[in-house]
Amino acid sequence: MDVLFAPWRFKYISTVDKKKEEGCIFCKAPRKNDDESLILIRGKYSYVIMNLYPYNTGHVMVVPYRHVGDYAELNDDEALEMHRLVKLSLKAIRRVYSPHGFNIGINLGRVAGAGIEGHVHIHIVPRWNGDTNFMPIIAGVKVVSQDVKESYKMLKPVFIEEAKKMGLEVKAQE
Numbered sequence: 001m002d003v004l005f006a007p008w009r010f011k012y013i014s015t016v017d018k019k020k021e022e023g024c025i026f027c028k029a030p031r032k033n034d035d036e037s038l039i040l041i042r043g044k045y046s047y048v049i050m051n052l053y054p055y056n057t058g059h060v061m062v063v064p065y066r067h068v069g070d071y072a073e074l075n076d077d078e079a080l081e082m083h084r085l086v087k088l089s090l091k092a093i094r095r096v097y098s099p100h101g102f103n104i105g106i107n108l109g110r111v112a113g114a115g116i117e118g119h120v121h122i123h124i125v126p127r128w129n130g131d132t133n134f135m136p137i138i139a140g141v142k143v144v145s146q147d148v149k150e151s152y153k154m155l156k157p158v159f160i161e162e163a164k165k166m167g168l169e170v171k172a173q174e
Helices: 008-022 025-031 076-097 134-139 148-166
Strands: 039-042 046-050 060-064 101-105 122-127
Touching (some): 025 039, 025 046, 039 076, 039 148, 046 076, 046 148, 076 101, 076 122, 076 148
Antiparallel strands (some): 060 122, 101 122
């Protein structure tokens, strides 16, 4: 039997219940510096952050600053900026990774797959031909080819460049 070494998963597995007790991770992240929280870009109403437990390399999320659990509760400014940040994410990820496609999704409620139910967010997951193989089906294992912090280092400057090209109003790191 082959063994896949994925030590980063233990951190997630061992802290899932603790995170619920500590408060909302999406509310806490913007209070830290960008490098610590892995925030790629900050808008006026929302921000883009790396997913610490990605489905694929380059998996990011667009998150409103305001703690709101349902997409229908977003105000127009929040929703519009979030969609602009989705467009920005697509452009930046394409430049860095050249994926063949994307999954973009919002999971509302635990039954729909929401890991963080109380704070709505949009997932942007780059996809490549052949990135779905026998491993998840047979072994229940997903192989992610790059460490999240390395992805962050590659994506951060490209997000800033693309935001300028798009004329997006972005905030400096707090």
